[in-house]
Amino acid sequence: MSHPDFVVEAVEYAAALPDLRAVRETVFVREQGVPAGIELDALDPLCDHVLARDTEGRPIGTGRLTPEHRIGRMAVVPDWRGRGVGDALLDALIERARAHRWRTIALHAQVDAIGFYLRHGFLPEGKQFEEAGIQHQGMVRMVDGPNPVADREAALAAMLGLVSTARRELLIYSRELDPGLLDQPELMTAFRHFAISGGELRILLQNPGPAQRAAAPLIGLAQRLPSSIGFRIVEEPVDRDFAGAYAVNDRGGWYYRNLGHRFEGETRLDAPGRARQLRALFQETWERARPGVEFRALGL
Incomplete structure (x- = not known):
């Protein structure tokens, strides 16, 4: 998926791991204080991953789709926020779910990102909860149907x-x-x-x-x-x-x-x-x- 200033594409986990880790450690570990032992988990090799890179090939954003039909590890480095990278990553993950012919997808949104996911058709599900020390809200959407x-x-x-x-x-x-x-x-x-x-x-x-x-x-x-x-x-x-x-x-x-x-x-x-x-x-x-x-x- 091409954009004037960056590209978003599905990547093979093992080959892209250094780039995925570079973004996720910057955002989750160093910026948000998530323990490094939690950030990388056993699901990672089993997931669909998408990666955003700038025009010079540097990694600037990530996201993954788990076998449980859940979107996660959505992250964009600070200098690239507000420039459409997150929207492109989420669109790419929804397209991956569509390719799998999944009916629904879900995610745990950090509470300050709820509005972002509302704009992409997700609706809240259940009460807010704490995860890795951060307040989250469960959200869900139909892939190709009304919520x-x-x-x-x-x-x-x-x-x-x-x-x-x-x-x-x-x-x-x-x-x-x-x-x-x-x-x-x-x-x-x-x-x-x-x-x-x-x-x-x-x-x-x-x-x-x-x-x-x-x-x-x-x-x-x-x-x-x-x-x-x-x-x-x-x-x-x-x-x-x-x-x-x-x-x-x-x-x-x-x-x-x-x-x-x-x-x-x-x-x-x-x-x-x-x-x-x-x-x-x-x-x-x-x-x-x-x-x-x-x-x-x-x-x-």
């Missing part, structure tokens, strides 16, 4: 993934603005960043009353950023009979619920066909809906 969303925490993760991967457009169809989900602080921060960065957030509501009475924070954000966030209210009987809810972005990501008053559903970030269907459905409904004038700030 099931079982509860509010997974729903929040799905929405954060959608917002963070949206390019210019994010569409939300909600019954009552989903209290407990669309009002969560981390999601509000993501909405605000998306809007002030040039994104357009459009929201269709079936029932505006509860959100208005609760002074839902998303309404306040829309009042401050009216050119970026817009509401319309569903009134046509054919639209009000729709029982579900969904969110969809312009990068092939979506989160769909058959019952709009529950969080259970499915999500996927790389399914452009389904995303196009949902965007078309949203646009048809949007054109029939009325403007949400009751949400406008006084004086506008």
Whole structure:
């Protein structure tokens, strides 16, 4: 997998061990204080390994895929962070899992890297735990299918993934603005960043009353950023009979619920066909809906 400044490729473990060790000892042992005896384990020779090298052939990043269908040892040397190396490594590992025809893959994410994995379609699983002295979160994703969303925490993760991967457009169809989900602080921060960065957030509501009475924070954000966030209210009987809810972005990501008053559903970030269907459905409904004038700030 080639990039302008580096290359990522699958490597044979024995031949690449010096380069793999150079990166992993730099990041895990010297930087994070992981004991050297833990960092190299008996699984290493049995794993698929990917290695990133710069244009001069120097190792700059690693990752591995274990026989237990788990991604691990993801590491990028400090000078190369924030330059797409981690994304390329993870994409290469997912491609290796696809080549093995695995259905799911999992990983233990360091807590400060959870957002990175959300952007690649992983969802949290279980409670956080300590591993090698560092807090981690178990995460999982389907290799080539939608991830099931079982509860509010997974729903929040799905929405954060959608917002963070949206390019210019994010569409939300909600019954009552989903209290407990669309009002969560981390999601509000993501909405605000998306809007002030040039994104357009459009929201269709079936029932505006509860959100208005609760002074839902998303309404306040829309009042401050009216050119970026817009509401319309569903009134046509054919639209009000729709029982579900969904969110969809312009990068092939979506989160769909058959019952709009529950969080259970499915999500996927790389399914452009389904995303196009949902965007078309949203646009048809949007054109029939009325403007949400009751949400406008006084004086506008």
